[in-house]
Amino acid sequence: MTTTNDTDYSTLKLDVPEGDQSIAITRDFAATPDKVFRAHTDPEIFVKWCGPDTITNKIREWDAQTGGHWSYISTDDNGEYGFFGSFHEVRVNERIVQTFTFEGFPDAVNLEILTLTDLGDGRTRLSSTSIFDSVESRDEMVASGMEHGIVEGYNKLDRLLTQGQ
Template sequence: MTTTDDTDYSTLHLDVPEGAQTVSITRDFAATPDKVFRAHTDPELFVKWCGPDTITSTIREWDAQTGGRWSYVSADDSGEYGFFGSFHEVRENERIVQTFAFESFPDAVSLEILTLSDLGDGRTRLSSTSIFDSLESRDGMVASGMEQGIVEGYDKLDRLLAEGR
């Protein structure tokens, strides 16, 4: 599955292999790795871009360092949705390894590995793999509108990065 966004320079590649408990994402950004990293680790920036356009998010806890924890609530017209996890490895401007859980299904924990690669010329490639606890959890996440949320979120991140924040 490949999704192309509206920008001239970036394409979202979403790989959902049949029968595997993984989802992989590759997306290029017109920003340096330090800026893309900061957008993932600074809670004030994170809530401005994460998720689909229809939600607003509020941070409850955010300690973006190895061994730290995070928690936030997203809200839309249908209600509120809480998420939480732990930062297992935070390597500045390079890599974030964290767990991810939806409060309504706390036993369905995924492991997310995000890597940033400097492409030169002020560009960064984000590569992310989520490993789900089961194929059913993975398929449920995909069916929930995950792709739309990723595309809209990364489009918002593009705009945020272009503003120089």
């Protein structure tokens, strides 16, 4: 499935292979790799764009380095949702490998691999693969409206990058 966002230069590509435990995301940004990387590793920027428009985020713990940990809470009109994980590899401006766990389903741990590619002309391609513990966990995430949150979050990130964040 491919979702076009409301910018005229990029498209979110979401690949959800049937029967597979993974989701692949590809998204281009009109910003250099260092800016896109910083938006993923600087907690003050991360909380501004992560997730759908209806939520606010608060960092509990954030150590964006190889071997570090992270944790945050997202809040909306329905309540609070906690997330946590570990940074397994942080390669500046190139790659982030981390675990991702929703506190509501603590047995379902995902491995996320994010790669940034410099496209030249101040543009970056973000490629991310999430590997779930089961096909069922992956399908539950997709059914939860994940795509909507990704699209809105990356649209917010576009606006922040345009503002120089």
